[in-house]
Amino acid sequence: MPAPSTDPFHGAARVPVLTADEMRAWDTHAIQSLGVPEAVLMEAAGRAAAAVIHRLYPRGRVVCAVGSGNNGGDAMVVARTLRAWGRDVATVQVGSRTPDAALLHGWTVDSVDTDRRTDAFRGAGVIVDGLLGTGATGAPRGAYADAIAAMNASGSPVVALDGPSGADLTTGRAEGEAVRAEVTVTFGAPKRGLLLFPGREMAGRILAVEIGFSPLAEDGAAAHLLTPAWAHAALPPVPPNAHKGSMGKVSIVAGHGGMAGACVLAGYGALRAGAGMVALVSPGANRQILQTALPEALYVDRDTLEADFQAGSKAVVAGPAMGTDDDARALLRAIARGGEAPMLLDADATTLLARHPDLRDDVGDRPLLLTPHPGELSRLLGKEVAEITADPFAAAAEAAERFRCAVLLKGTPSLVAAPGRPTGVNVAGHAGLATGGNGDVLSGVIGAFLARGMEPADAAGAGLYFAGRAAELAGRGRGLIPRDVADALPNALLEPAPSESGLGLPGIVLDLPPAR
Numbered sequence: 001m002p003a004p005s006t007d008p009f010h011g012a013a014r015v016p017v018l019t020a021d022e023m024r025a026w027d028t029h030a031i032q033s034l035g036v037p038e039a040v041l042m043e044a045a046g047r048a049a050a051a052v053i054h055r056l057y058p059r060g061r062v063v064c065a066v067g068s069g070n071n072g073g074d075a076m077v078v079a080r081t082l083r084a085w086g087r088d089v090a091t092v093q094v095g096s097r098t099p100d101a102a103l104l105h106g107w108t109v110d111s112v113d114t115d116r117r118t119d120a121f122r123g124a125g126v127i128v129d130g131l132l133g134t135g136a137t138g139a140p141r142g143a144y145a146d147a148i149a150a151m152n153a154s155g156s157p158v159v160a161l162d163g164p165s166g167a168d169l170t171t172g173r174a175e176g177e178a179v180r181a182e183v184t185v186t187f188g189a190p191k192r193g194l195l196l197f198p199g200r201e202m203a204g205r206i207l208a209v210e211i212g213f214s215p216l217a218e219d220g221a222a223a224h225l226l227t228p229a230w231a232h233a234a235l236p237p238v239p240p241n242a243h244k245g246s247m248g249k250v251s252i253v254a255g256h257g258g259m260a261g262a263c264v265l266a267g268y269g270a271l272r273a274g275a276g277m278v279a280l281v282s283p284g285a286n287r288q289i290l291q292t293a294l295p296e297a298l299y300v301d302r303d304t305l306e307a308d309f310q311a312g313s314k315a316v317v318a319g320p321a322m323g324t325d326d327d328a329r330a331l332l333r334a335i336a337r338g339g340e341a342p343m344l345l346d347a348d349a350t351t352l353l354a355r356h357p358d359l360r361d362d363v364g365d366r367p368l369l370l371t372p373h374p375g376e377l378s379r380l381l382g383k384e385v386a387e388i389t390a391d392p393f394a395a396a397a398e399a400a401e402r403f404r405c406a407v408l409l410k411g412t413p414s415l416v417a418a419p420g421r422p423t424g425v426n427v428a429g430h431a432g433l434a435t436g437g438n439g440d441v442l443s444g445v446i447g448a449f450l451a452r453g454m455e456p457a458d459a460a461g462a463g464l465y466f467a468g469r470a471a472e473l474a475g476r477g478r479g480l481i482p483r484d485v486a487d488a489l490p491n492a493l494l495e496p497a498p499s500e501s502g503l504g505l506p507g508i509v510l511d512l513p514p515a516r
Contacts, residue, residue: 004270008469010498010511011227012032015208016189016216017425018223019170020134025192026220030213037374042070042103044211045079045161048507049185052207053159055124056183060087060125063112063156065147067131067165068095074161074187075104075130083107092117094131094147106230117147123153129158129179131165134191136339138165139176148177152236157182162371163191171391172196173445180204182514188213190510192223192393195413195425198513207501210512223393223423225510226416231465234458235493238274248314248451249275249366252444253302253335255321256328260286260348262440265482269298269444270317272489273466275451278444281309301330310339315450317347320440329356336362342459343452346371346443353403354379366404367454371443377409393423410439412515414464418457426461429468430516432480441482442467445489465494480482497506 009295018026030036055061065080066072076091076099083089087202090110113118121127124186128504129151131144139149148166151158158181163169166178169191186194193199194206224230239246250270255263263282270278271294278297280290284304291299300309322328329352336343336359341374344365345353353359360368370378374388380399381388388395389411396409396417406418412431416424446463470488473495474480502513 006473006475007364007502008228008472008498009513010501010508011229012509013227013229013233014228015510016221016223017192017195017223017225018189018221019192021170022221023134023188026188026213026216028485032090036214041211041213042073043077044075045187045209047081048187048209048211049074049128049159049161050078050085051190052183052185052209053078053128053507054085054087057126057157057159060421061090061123062126062128063124064089064091064128065122065131065151066091066093066095066099067144068099069133070095071130071133073099073103073162075128078128078130078161080104080107083109085272090120091121092147093101095141116163118150118154121150121156124156126390127154127156127158129160129165129181131179133160134143134169134512136165136178137168148179152177152180152186160184160203162186163194164199166470167193167199167202169193169199169364172199174202175200178202183207185209186209187217189221190225190512195427197487197515199414200412204514206510206512207503207508210507210509211317221422223425224467225426226426226428227462228465228469228511231462232497234454234462236452236454244276245298247274248273248448248453249277249279249312249445250444251279251281251300251310251313251316252447252453253316253318253322253331254440255280255282255286256323257283257285260289261288261292261437265437265440265486266317266320266444266447267297268483268486269441269467270448272486273445273448273463273494275448278310279313279436281305305331306336307338310335310341311338313341314453315342315344315447317344317346317443317447319335319346320443322348324348324351324355328352333362336364336366340366342367342369344369344371344443344450344456345445346439350376350380367406367450367456368403368461369446369450370399370403370405371408371410371439371446371460372399373410373439396423406460407463408460416457416460416464421457424457424461426464426468427512429466429471430477432476433468433471433485435480435482437482438467438485
């Protein structure tokens with residue numbers, strides 16, 4: 001896997017993540033309701049993309065692959081703008097209809113014949129993919145499929161306009177030939193399919209640019225990105241006179257006999273995330289291991305648990321390796337009924353909830369967060385895993401409505417759904433997080449944030465971002481282990497969110513490195 005970036009990605013505090021239909025509605029509102037001419041939006045899109053292309057690929061010939069629709073029009077504006085800036089530019093017309101020649105504003109741009117297309121792509125300093133836009137679905141056919149194959153085989157870098165042609169910009173799926181872009185310049189806001197695999201991998205570096213749309217209505221997007229700016233703003237400030245009581249106590253119910261590791265890792269995550277106190281609730285068989293591995297935490301014997309052990313707790317995390325037998329079920333029920341602090345149910349606790357849905361009633365009005373992976377969510381919803389992964393947004397939203405709580409669905413990307421709120425989308429982190437125990441650390445981190453008074457959905461979103469960012473800072477790639485993530489958390493929490501893209505260009509609302 002590529003080495004993780006040492007810099008956080010740049011994103012505004014509010015970055016919507018749009019489906020193709022939501023993007024179409026936003027575009028239509030600007031044109032039909034506000035009277036913004038379509039040509040103005042196309043001009044702004046093309047010029048913004050041209051600025052990015054010129055900054056990233058300042059030398060060599062620019063070859064623009066031009067389709068019949070608005071995406072092709074954007075490519076024509078790119079071609080004309082770069083030609084006016086003195087670049088060597090050519091176009092390859094792929095669509096059956098040529099975009100309006102007026103888009104060239106009188107500039108002459110070379111046009112490459114179809115039989116010379118392959119050589120043109122191979123000799124390009126950069127190829128611009130202006131074939132298929134946001135609304136395209138299904139496998140590209142005929143000349144489009146041939147052009148995409150030639151672009152991919154050329155060895156030249158490709159910049160996709162709005163999204164890689166051939167990738168569905170709502171689902172991320174590709175049913176046939178699809179462009180493998182080095183960079184994607186997407187207009188207004190990132191599209192959902194750019195963040196879902198395989199679309200995420202095809203998109204390369206994702207740059208979302210502002211092109212003059214109106215402010216998006218609050219209900220204009222069903223999802224938003226968990227950006228560094230959002231995550232830092234979501235965290236409650238730490239006053240200079242803070243003490244362990246004000247930073248919150250987290251009780252962690254984890255690890256049946258012989259499974260102390262999950263409890264250690266969850267506790268370690270909570271402490272590194274700033275919890276004022278951590279109590280580890282685990283069987284007596286684990287006591288020596290826990291107190292040796294994590295002397296900073298309190299120990300509570302699960303075997304002789306007092307009814308009021310939750311007293312003073314500001315959050316309760318239950319589930320990591322706690323078991324799924326009758327004793328574990330009775331314990332979880334007693335915990336659910338025995339306090340008022342927010343609860344996080346992870347791992348085995350979600351399995352118990354799937355088997356015994358009435359446990360939700362035992363939780364009552366306590367704030368609740370579920371943190372399943374797709375297999376656990378399949379049990380909670382009674383669906384196949386393939387159905388969960390086919391549309392994770394819908395699955396997470398369904399679970400949130402059914403269980404009347406926030407739901408963090410782990411995956412790439414991980415999602416946070418809650419009733420009445422847009423779904424949060426996390427893109428921080430890298431493939432090194434796919435190691436057992438990182439979910440335990442994450443539960444502890446979120447528990448610490450819950451103990452500071454954050455709403456479950458906000459705590460989950462912030463936990464995902466900061467744990468992911470800590471993994472990037474740890475810099476160990478596939479050698480990453482959960483303790484690396486916990487150890488890097490303080491630095492992730494201390495670093496400021498970037499205020500602009502490293503490109504130094506105005507109007508960039510998101511600069512996201514390639515998937516790693």
